[in-house]
Amino acid sequence: xxxxxxxxxxxxxQEAETxxxxxxxxxxxxxxxxxxxxxxxxxQMILVIRQxxxxxxxxxENRFSVNFQKAAKSFSLKISDSQLGDTAMxxxxxxxxxxGSYQLTFGKGTKLSVIP
Amino acid sequence: DTGVSQDPRHKITKRGQNVTFRCDPISEHNRLYxxxxxxxxxxxxxxxFQNEAQLEKSRLLxxxxxxxxxxxxxxxxxxxxxxxxxxxxxxxxxxxDTGGEAFFGQGTRLTVV
Numbered sequence: 001x002x003x004x005x006x007x008x009x010x011x012x013x014q015e016a017e018t019x020x021x022x023x024x025x026x027x028x029x030x031x032x033x034x035x036x037x038x039x040x041x042x043x044q045m046i047l048v049i050r051q052x053x054x055x056x057x058x059x060x061e062n063r064f065s066v067n068f069q070k071a072a073k074s075f076s077l078k079i080s081d082s083q084l085g086d087t088a089m090x091x092x093x094x095x096x097x098x099x100g101s102y103q104l105t106f107g108k109g110t111k112l113s114v115i116p
Numbered sequence: 117d118t119g120v121s122q123d124p125r126h127k128i129t130k131r132g133q134n135v136t137f138r139c140d141p142i143s144e145h146n147r148l149y150x151x152x153x154x155x156x157x158x159x160x161x162x163x164x165f166q167n168e169a170q171l172e173k174s175r176l177l178x179x180x181x182x183x184x185x186x187x188x189x190x191x192x193x194x195x196x197x198x199x200x201x202x203x204x205x206x207x208x209x210x211x212x213d214t215g216g217e218a219f220f221g222q223g224t225r226l227t228v229v
Binding site for chain 1: 147149156157158159161164166207209217218219221222223
């Protein structure tokens with residue numbers, strides 16, 4: 001079974017600054033996907049960024065980038081130039097590939113507040 | 117297509133009653149997931165369908181819970197003899213293929229009184 005740990009229940013950042021959210025995971029699988037999802041208050045969850053485990057290059061999407069350390073089983077999210085609209089819960093998630101399991105396993109989330 | 121749709125958005129029921137929720141995934145998506153989310157927690161996996169086949173079910177899922185996806189289109193999640201501990205947000209998501217983005221619906225918030 002996979003586990004995903006987000007050790008920061010809450011974080012805050014000043015508008016326009018940079019913040020990094022941490023995520024570690026535990027698995028015996030060699031092939032998998034990692035995701036960061038954003039859940040704004042009272043709104044549905046949306047995908048922020050995705051990383052394929054076999055790709056060494058870190059994924060980036062505009063102001064969002066990840067630091068994927070496969071050996072350390074670490075997958076942090078960096079948000080640059082933080083905006084008020086980034087205020088949300090952020091969930092790290094793990095999906096195994098070809099292991100007979102289809103569970104997208106989530107961490108408990110980090111509540112990010114962007115302060116004007 | 118406007119995304120994953122869930123109905124109802126809110127449901128209040130008395131303990132012991134049965135409830136049924138519906139999820140309409142994005143039309144071309146063959147994969148469908150149900151999750152449960154309680155306040156301050158991440159979504160917890162309940163079950164997974166590939167087309168009409170239910171391929172995985174959480175070991176945590178009580179036998180009071182049942183899900184169907186007839187003809188590989190919409191899905192229903194039924195909870196029988198509801199308990200107060202069933203109060204949660206029930207999320208549905210769909211995706212096209214392995215590793216593909218899972219699109220989530222807005223959820224059904226269940227309150228058992």
